[in-house]
Amino acid sequence: MAWSPQHDAPRVSVGVLGSYTVDPMVPYLGDALVQQGQSPDIRVAPFNQLIQGAHNPGAAFDGDIPDTLVFIWRIEDLFPSPVARFVEGDAAALSDVFDGLDQFAAALRQLRAGFEGTVVVGIPPCPMLAVMDIEHLAAHSSLTELHRKVVSRWLDLLDEIKGLLRVDLDSIERAIGSTSAADPRKWYLYRQPYKDVMHNGVAQALARIIRLERGTDLVKCLVVDCDNTLWGGVVGEDGVEGLALGEDFPGSAYVDFQRQLVALQKTGLFITLVSKNNEADVMEVFDRHDAMMLRREHLSTWRINWQPKSQNITEIASELNIGLDAIAFIDDSSFEIEEVKARTPEVLCHQVPEDVALLPKSIRDLRVFERVGITEDDRRRTRLVQAEKQRISAKGTVSEEEFLKTQGLCLTVGEATDGQIDRVTQLINKTNQFNLTTRRRTREEVEALANAADSRVYFATAADRFGEYGLIGVAVVSCAERSWHLDTLLLSCRALGRKIETAFVARIGDDASATGIATLTAEFIETAKNTPAKSFLPDHGFTVSGANAFTAEIKNMPPCPDFIQVKSFGS
Amino acid sequence: MSDPLFDLFAQGLKVSADQLTDESSPDNTPQWDSLAAMNLVSLIEDTFDVELSTRDIMQMRSIGLARQALKDKGVDTV
Numbered sequence: 001m002a003w004s005p006q007h008d009a010p011r012v013s014v015g016v017l018g019s020y021t022v023d024p025m026v027p028y029l030g031d032a033l034v035q036q037g038q039s040p041d042i043r044v045a046p047f048n049q050l051i052q053g054a055h056n057p058g059a060a061f062d063g064d065i066p067d068t069l070v071f072i073w074r075i076e077d078l079f080p081s082p083v084a085r086f087v088e089g090d091a092a093a094l095s096d097v098f099d100g101l102d103q104f105a106a107a108l109r110q111l112r113a114g115f116e117g118t119v120v121v122g123i124p125p126c127p128m129l130a131v132m133d134i135e136h137l138a139a140h141s142s143l144t145e146l147h148r149k150v151v152s153r154w155l156d157l158l159d160e161i162k163g164l165l166r167v168d169l170d171s172i173e174r175a176i177g178s179t180s181a182a183d184p185r186k187w188y189l190y191r192q193p194y195k196d197v198m199h200n201g202v203a204q205a206l207a208r209i210i211r212l213e214r215g216t217d218l219v220k221c222l223v224v225d226c227d228n229t230l231w232g233g234v235v236g237e238d239g240v241e242g243l244a245l246g247e248d249f250p251g252s253a254y255v256d257f258q259r260q261l262v263a264l265q266k267t268g269l270f271i272t273l274v275s276k277n278n279e280a281d282v283m284e285v286f287d288r289h290d291a292m293m294l295r296r297e298h299l300s301t302w303r304i305n306w307q308p309k310s311q312n313i314t315e316i317a318s319e320l321n322i323g324l325d326a327i328a329f330i331d332d333s334s335f336e337i338e339e340v341k342a343r344t345p346e347v348l349c350h351q352v353p354e355d356v357a358l359l360p361k362s363i364r365d366l367r368v369f370e371r372v373g374i375t376e377d378d379r380r381r382t383r384l385v386q387a388e389k390q391r392i393s394a395k396g397t398v399s400e401e402e403f404l405k406t407q408g409l410c411l412t413v414g415e416a417t418d419g420q421i422d423r424v425t426q427l428i429n430k431t432n433q434f435n436l437t438t439r440r441r442t443r444e445e446v447e448a449l450a451n452a453a454d455s456r457v458y459f460a461t462a463a464d465r466f467g468e469y470g471l472i473g474v475a476v477v478s479c480a481e482r483s484w485h486l487d488t489l490l491l492s493c494r495a496l497g498r499k500i501e502t503a504f505v506a507r508i509g510d511d512a513s514a515t516g517i518a519t520l521t522a523e524f525i526e527t528a529k530n531t532p533a534k535s536f537l538p539d540h541g542f543t544v545s546g547a548n549a550f551t552a553e554i555k556n557m558p559p560c561p562d563f564i565q566v567k568s569f570g571s
Numbered sequence: 572m573s574d575p576l577f578d579l580f581a582q583g584l585k586v587s588a589d590q591l592t593d594e595s596s597p598d599n600t601p602q603w604d605s606l607a608a609m610n611l612v613s614l615i616e617d618t619f620d621v622e623l624s625t626r627d628i629m630q631m632r633s634i635g636l637a638r639q640a641l642k643d644k645g646v647d648t649v
Contacts, residue, residue, distance in 0.1 A: 023606045024613070185625045190609045 009039040012210060015066035017045040017053040019077035021192035028196075028203030036211050041066070047191075048077060054107035057115065068118040068210055071108070072169065072202065074193070075150050076127040078104070083127055087142045094146070098153055105157035112161055118213050120165045120206065121158060123151060125173040128182055128193060165209055172201040208370060219348060219368045220322050221300070222264060223313055225331035226275035226282050229352050230258060230294065235281045246291040249357065256360040258293035264369050265298045270320055273302035274312045274329075309336050310343035328368060405563040408465035409498055413507045414569025416450050416457040416474075423471045424459050427490060431474075432529040434501065435490040436522060436536065439476075446476075454479050455487075456511075460504050461569075462495050469495050473504050483551075484512045486522035489536075496532060499561045505540055506560040513554050520557070522550045576641075576649045579618055580634055583611040593635030619646045 012033060016022050026042050033040035045053050045060035050071050053060035057069060076083050079100050085093035112119055126147040151170065158164055173181045181198040212218070227234045231254045232244025244251040265271045271294070275282055282304050286296050301319055303312035309331070317324050324346035331337055332352040341349050353362050363369075416424045425443045432438065441449075450457040460473030472495040476488035486508075491501050509520060522537055525548055541557040542550035560566055573588065580595065581588035584602040597603040612628055615621070615637070621644050623631075631637040641649045 021606070021609070024609060185623070185628060186609055186612065189625060189628060190605050192609055196613050 009034075009037050010214075011041065012038045012068065012214075013041040013043075013066035014068045014070060014206075014210065015043050015045060015057070015061050016070045016072065017050045017060060019048050019050060019073035020194075021047060021190060022072055022199075024192065024194075024196065025072075025199040025203050028200045029206055032203050032207030033210065036207060038210075050078070051104050051107045054104070054111040057111065065115070066117070068120065068213075069111070069115070070120045070122075070167065070206060072122040072167070073124055074127065074169075075124045075147065076129060083129070083146065086146050087129065089142075094149060097146075097150055101150065101153055101157060105154075105161065108158075108164065109161045112163055118165060118210070119163070120167050120209055123154065123166055123168040123170050125170045126178065128178065165213060167202065167205050167209060169202060172205055173198060176201055208367065212370060218326060219269070219328045220326040221270035221272060221316065221320055221328070222261065222369070223272050223274050223316060223327055223329045223347075224261065225309075225333070225336065226273060226277060226285070226304075228332040229330060230254060230273075231285065231289075232356065235285055236277055240285050240288050243285065243289065245289060251291065253356045253359055255291055255293055257363065260360055260363050261294050262298055267369070269369060270300040270322075271298050272300050272316050272320075273304060274309050274316070275302075275304045276306050276309075277304050279304040308339060308343070310340045310347075313340060313344055313347055328366070330363075404498060404561070407498070407563070409500070409564045410463045410567065411473075411500055411503045411507075411564055412461045412463075412567045412569050413473075413504065414459060416446070416459045420459045420471060421447055421450065424457060424474050427471070427474050427492060428476075428488065431490040431492060432527070433493050433532045434496055434536070435488075435527075435530050436486065436533050437488055437525045438527050438530060439488050439525075449476055458504075458508060459569075460491075460500070460507075462498075462500055464498075473500065475504065475508055477508060479515075479517075482517070483519040483521050484508070484517050486520060489522070489533075493532075499564060501536060502540065502558055503560040503564040503566050506557060507566055509554040509557050518554055520552045520554055521545070522552070523548050524550065575618070576634060576638055579614055580611065580637075583607055583614045591634060593638065594633060596633035615641070619648070621646060 014029065014033075016026070016029075023044055026044060030040045030042055033042075043061055043066060049060060050073055053069075054071070057065045075097070079097045082093040082096040082100075086097070108119065108121060124147075127143050129143060147170075158166065176197055181194055181201075183193065183195040186192045186194070224230060227236075230245075232250045233242055235243060245254050246252065247255075261271050273282070279302075282302075283296075286292055286294075301316055303315060305312070309329070313327060313329060314324065317327060324344050325348075327346075328348040328350060329337075329340050330350045330352065331340075334351065337349045337351045340347055348366075348368060350362070350366060352359055414420075421443060425441065425446045428446065429440050446457060449455045456475075456477045456479060458473075458475040458477065459471055460475075461471050462469040462473070469492075472492040474488060474490050475486060478485045478487050486505075489501075489505065491504070505520075512518075512520060520542075522542055524534070524537055526534065537550045537552075539558075540552065542552040545551040577588040577591045580586075580591055584591075584600060584607050586600070586602055591600075595603075597608070608628075611631075612623055616623060619641060621641065623640075627640050627644070630640050638649050
């Protein structure tokens with residue numbers, strides 16, 4: 001196995017210091033790093049010189065120290081004599097091993113203080129001693145005891161040194177099986193203890209650690225479906241009590257999956273739901289089902305509706321302010337998986353296995369949720385997003401009026417004269433959104449309407465505590481004997497969402513009332529763009545009186561909102 | 572036609588296959604060090620689906636001897 005340098009890929013240089021012959025691991029590591037899109041340069045320090053290498057990495061790597069230093073070691077390599085004595089029954093030999101560990105840790109601490117790159121330190125596997133390779137059936141194994149004590153001490157020592165990453169050879173070897181990992185032939189012939197499967201296991205772990213440490217392409221958010229993913233069954237059909245979730249299979253597999261989600265949430269991952277369901281049904285499961293491990297407080301957000309899941313996921317990405325490529329999606333339905341793959345291909349999709357007993361393992365095997373170190377920031381992240389969510393929803397529920405009251409809104413209404421005709425004409429000809437009729441007019445036409453006895457051209461300017469909006473509203477009113485007609489009513493879009501239109505039309509109603517008029521009529525001519533104006537007339541006391549035609553008794557129209565101060569122009 | 576064993580040794584020793592003969596050995600091939608030998612063991616086992624004993628490995632002191640050892644183990648493609 002070999003890899004070719006990737007010229008445009010980011011370069012990563014790795015130096016490996018091993019207590020055994022680690023060279024056979026190098027091609028696997030190179031290959032794994034290339035697979036990740038990196039251009040690796042991997043060098044191996046002289047055999048079994050870890051402490052020396054930590055004290056003087058320059059010497060170990062001929063003056064060119066790699067960015068990442070990896071220390072891989074076995075207890076029986078570093079401390080052969082005390083290990084042998086310990087298994088022979090000399091309990092005091094353990095203190096010699098501990099002395100050695102202290103020295104090793106001191107060297108790593110010194111390295112960490114002076115070296116800016118990444119340092120990865122091994123957790124050693126259980127020693128393999130040919131002469132002691134007998135499984136103790138009734139008695140405890142002295143090798144296992146030694147291993148536990150050494151690892152426990154080693155982890156305590158590493159905990160005291162900030163900024164070290166770990167590679168756990170013990171768990172890698174256990175996953176392979178110590179019998180399958182060992183190659184006694186190569187050990188005797190070449191002082192090299194492992195089969196390639198172990199070298200590959202170590203290489204894959206190191207490659208993942210290096211990638212995670214660089215922080216690229218991390219999954220930050222897990223989007224999970226509910227029915228037949230978080231629990232067995234369909235809540236809308238089976239009800240809360242009918243779901244498979246609890247101590248017995250298959251419910252137990254879903255419980256374990258939920259435990260994984262909770263653990264991932266604690267590492268700083270956002271856990272979110274996307275489900276085609278009634279939100280109330282799903283939340284009832286969260287609130288009422290005893291076996292739920294995942295709880296509301298673990299969730300950063302959710303979308304429970306009948307929208308396409310890709311759309312919900314896109315919304316979640318934008319709500320959490322992350323990219324789609326930072327999202328993994330888990331669902332039992334091939335249809336949903338395909339829909340999300342097709343429309344949001346950046347999202348990593350994972351389908352619940354047909355045999356749900358394999359679900360928790362399939363999540364572990366995804367390997368995308370690993371973290372090299374959990375920071376307090378990670379743990380806080382979910383809490384922060386939840387707080388932000390509460391603030392956002394507060395903005396929505398603390399009445400809109402409440403918010404507007406603090407804005408100091410002020411509307412000035414007048415009839416257009418020379419000073420305003422240009423701006424009024426401009427608004428008439430360019431306002432598309434809040435515009436009841438979208439009737440365009442030339443300056444001359446506007447001027448004629450303003451000067452005519454049977455029509456009025458109103459304008460409105462607005463301001464709030466942050467400043468002036470300028471001239472933002474226009475109404476053209478034809479004044480008949482018994483009613484006034486709103487030929488044109490428009491508002492610049494920058495003034496929308498403040499109830500200014502309500503204040504404006506109330507003021508026109510007041511003027512009409514002052515001349516003895518009791519009725520306003522209006523038109524709504526729908527265009528492709530004037531949806532914002534569509535509900536204005538029905539919301540303001542107008543009823544349909546014909547095609548596009550509306551009528552309102554002025555006394556039935558809503559009054560000017562009390563948070564808007566209305567003034568007459570020039571007064 | 573290329574010889575599968577020369578190809579394998581060329582890969583393991585990182586040399587060109589036409590530099591190799593049945594007489595190639597650690598003594599006349601500087602690339603054939605212990606790391607390369609270790610790598611060759613894995614390559615041979617994977618390629619020919621055999622398991623080599625320590626004795627087999629120690630016998631393979633040249634490509635020709637490796638060929639013979641593999642034939643003895645029933646590998647007839649070498």
